[in-house]
Amino acid sequence: QKVSVEVLEHLEHLALVDFRDAEGVQRLQKAIQFADQLHEVNTDGVEPMDSVLEDRWCLYLREDDVTEGNCTKELLENAREKVEEYFVAPPGNIPLPKLEERETFLQGS
Amino acid sequence: VLNRRCVEAAVMTGLALNCSINKKSLFDRKHYFYADLPAGYQITQQRVPIAVNGSLSYSLCIDNKMSQMVTKTVRIKQIQLEQDSGKSLHDDTRSQTLVDLNRAGVGLMEVVMEPDMCCGEEAAAAVRELQLILQTLGSSQAVMAEGQLRVDANVSVHHPGEPYGVRTEVKNINSIRFLAKAIDYEIQRQIEELENGGTILNETRAFDSKLGCTVPMRDKEGKQDYRFMPEPNLPPLILYDAKSLPANMNHQQVINIDWIHERLPDLPSVKRKKLVEQYGILPEHSFTLLNEDGLAEFFESVVKQTQMKPKKVIGWILKDLLSYLKQHSLTVKESPVSSFVLADLLNLLEKKEISSTAAKQVLAELWKGEGKTPLEIVKEQKLELLQDQKELEQICQAVIDGHENEVIMMVLG
Numbered sequence: 001q002k003v004s005v006e007v008l009e010h011l012e013h014l015a016l017v018d019f020r021d022a023e024g025v026q027r028l029q030k031a032i033q034f035a036d037q038l039h040e041v042n043t044d045g046v047e048p049m050d051s052v053l054e055d056r057w058c059l060y061l062r063e064d065d066v067t068e069g070n071c072t073k074e075l076l077e078n079a080r081e082k083v084e085e086y087f088v089a090p091p092g093n094i095p096l097p098k099l100e101e102r103e104t105f106l107q108g109s
Numbered sequence: 110v111l112n113r114r115c116v117e118a119a120v121m122t123g124l125a126l127n128c129s130i131n132k133k134s135l136f137d138r139k140h141y142f143y144a145d146l147p148a149g150y151q152i153t154q155q156r157v158p159i160a161v162n163g164s165l166s167y168s169l170c171i172d173n174k175m176s177q178m179v180t181k182t183v184r185i186k187q188i189q190l191e192q193d194s195g196k197s198l199h200d201d202t203r204s205q206t207l208v209d210l211n212r213a214g215v216g217l218m219e220v221v222m223e224p225d226m227c228c229g230e231e232a233a234a235a236v237r238e239l240q241l242i243l244q245t246l247g248s249s250q251a252v253m254a255e256g257q258l259r260v261d262a263n264v265s266v267h268h269p270g271e272p273y274g275v276r277t278e279v280k281n282i283n284s285i286r287f288l289a290k291a292i293d294y295e296i297q298r299q300i301e302e303l304e305n306g307g308t309i310l311n312e313t314r315a316f317d318s319k320l321g322c323t324v325p326m327r328d329k330e331g332k333q334d335y336r337f338m339p340e341p342n343l344p345p346l347i348l349y350d351a352k353s354l355p356a357n358m359n360h361q362q363v364i365n366i367d368w369i370h371e372r373l374p375d376l377p378s379v380k381r382k383k384l385v386e387q388y389g390i391l392p393e394h395s396f397t398l399l400n401e402d403g404l405a406e407f408f409e410s411v412v413k414q415t416q417m418k419p420k421k422v423i424g425w426i427l428k429d430l431l432s433y434l435k436q437h438s439l440t441v442k443e444s445p446v447s448s449f450v451l452a453d454l455l456n457l458l459e460k461k462e463i464s465s466t467a468a469k470q471v472l473a474e475l476w477k478g479e480g481k482t483p484l485e486i487v488k489e490q491k492l493e494l495l496q497d498q499k500e501l502e503q504i505c506q507a508v509i510d511g512h513e514n515e516v517i518m519m520v521l522g
Contacts, residue, residue, distance in 0.1 A: 010334070014140070014334055014336060015140075015336075016142070050135070050339070050344055050345055051344060053344075057344040058344060058347070058362065059111060059343060059344045059345065059346050059347070060110055060111075060362070061111060061112065061113040061116060061361070061362055061364070062110045062111065062112045062113060063112070063113060063361065064112055064113075064114055075210075083207055085209070086198065086207035086208060086209055087144075087207070087208040087209075087210065088205050088206070088207060088208075089144030089197075089205065089206045089207075089208050090144070090204075090205065090206065091199065091200075091201070091204050091205060091206055092206070093142055093143065093144075
């Protein structure tokens with residue numbers, strides 16, 4: 001079963017990945033095939049597993065003790081642009097260039 | 110890592126809203142790209158939230174008359190724990206967005222309601238009651254203007270008997286007043302659109318409080334695909350009750366639903382009932398008392414310090430005190446007249462040392478907050494009621510003598 005161009009484009013948009021060439025798409029198809037093997041197991045009436053540790057894996061509930069912080073300066077060093085203590089971002093998400101404008105394998109499909 | 114306080118707050122709120130608490134709830138990742146979500150996903154509870162199937166009762170005045178109140182209920186679909194994103198400030202003039210990440214990752218409770226409400230007024234009343242409940246529980250200060258309580262309204266219209274229409278989501282609502290306005294505007298907009306042969310898009314719109322209308326929001330066109338997946342770093346959240354309490358676990362790691370239930374404070378609806386039963390005031394009075402922060406406590410304090418019956422005291426609280434505070438935009442805490450001083454004044458009235466008109470005059474003077482006692486003002490302005498029978502007779506006789514003609518007219522009928 002091949003993955004359709006629509007699905008590939010949708011995935012590129014959602015995850016910002018670039019399948020780039022036929023080999024990339026092939027790898028994706030193989031990965032899906034590999035994962036599909038899970039369907040061969042009959043899981044009727046079996047609750048999905050959260051972890052191999054089962055009930056022994058407990059969610060740790062933390063108290064509200066302040067143990068770190070006050071590192072504004074270091075955090076803001078990560079910013080390419082800043083205004084006072086704000087990170088600067090474009091006004092909205094910059095849309096992915098349309099299929100025709102991208103250099104991608106999917107163009108040829 | 111999840112903090113304990115979040116879970117306690119969610120359980121308390123779930124219990125207060127008559128929900129079933131899920132003893133096992135799960136965490137998921139919701140993926141989308143936005144500048145205020147640096148990780149590219151938000152941790153939420155999409156599959157199994159912490160609480161489900163509750164209800165919230167609220168009251169409305171019919172025809173704006175406080176004396177006719179009707180009780181309505183809205184079903185609570187679920188309460189889920191999730192992470193907050195950062196805060197975006199849009200700077201359209203410079204074509205940029207400023208992002209403050211201080212609140213990113215902080216725990217939130219999302220309360221999802223069923224579409225049981227039919228207009229802005231109902232939604233506003235329901236949210237107001239929710240606000241009071243949250244404040245009573247201590248789950249949140251729930252001040253909308255500060256973003257402590259955020260409300261997104263989902264609106265759709267349909268003809269009676271037909272299925273629900275396409276809904277739009279309205280965001281950027283900063284007060285309960287605006288909530289009602291935004292919803293009523295959106296209902297009208299959708300009706301007009303449909304009557305003109307148009308269709309409603311399943312979109313997200315923002316409320317513009319200056320223009321009083323909703324506008325489509327950028328970046329929220331079309332249906333989002335969030336690619337939900339179980340959060341790999343957080344195991345299931347397990348809650349216990351008296352029966353299932355584990356023997357060998359660290360206390361600090363155990364949350365007992367029954368223990369929390371036993372310690373829930375009186376909810377607003379219960380407080381109102383108690384006020385009505387204890388003091389013989391009307392239900393609508395109890396609503397007003399609870400609607401103003403500190404007013405119920407003020408009222409009870411005055412009642413304790415005066416012989417005047419609560420049914421009479423309430424009039425002074427709701428008419429004289431409250432209207433003055435409102436006129437001067439003061440909170441109860443900021444009142445220049447304390448409960449002690451007001452009780453003092455009402456005692457003078459109750460003992461018939463002054464008339465009701467005189468009492469209002471004294472109160473007007475007391476608002477100045479000059480520190481004079483009611484008795485001092487009464488003496489200053491000579492407002493004492495004459496108790497001496499003889500003196501009264503003399504005055505009446507003098508009046509009658511001075512107005513012979515009018516007296517003759519009256520006697521003749």
